[in-house]
Amino acid sequence: MDGDDLPVGRRVARWRVRRRMSQQVFADRLGKSKSWVDKVERGVRTLPRYSVIQEIAEVLRVDPALLLGTRLPSWVDSLSWTGWTGCGPPSPATTIRRPWCRRRRWSGTSPTPG
Known part of the structure; x- marks a missing residue:
């Protein structure tokens, strides 16, 4: 499974780790709870709104297309x-x-x- 085959939550986790952020720091920057971040990264909670993906991308300093797997x-x-x-x-x-x-x-x- 390469990076394009990963679900959005796993891509978020990968980029969060690359940016050397803990789930707590990431959650604080998003204004969300650590539990919310954990659920997103595990795929328990989906990200149905593009605006949320944009916020995550902004915090991670990546293009939203990378999180969505858009080539x-x-x-x-x-x-x-x-x-x-x-x-x-x-x-x-x-x-x-x-x-x-x-x-x-x-x-x-x-x-x-x-």
Whole structure:
């Protein structure tokens, strides 16, 4: 089972551990109880609202797509998003906005920005 096959709760746990946060610290930053975090990570409690996933992603400093297991287009990994104004880090929304971003510097390999 690779990272894309994991349930959302397991992905949350993985990223929480990567960020070296205890369940209690993570819960405090979310304004939730440690029990709530534990249930989410074990899959006992689901995350039915995207707004909650966004809050979790913000605390973990990751894109919500990573928690949802959403694959971004393969060319996104080859881009240097720091040179783009108004784009921010790659996410499904920035791949849609990409044509409207102003180009300052291109350092990716493909495709050529429009």
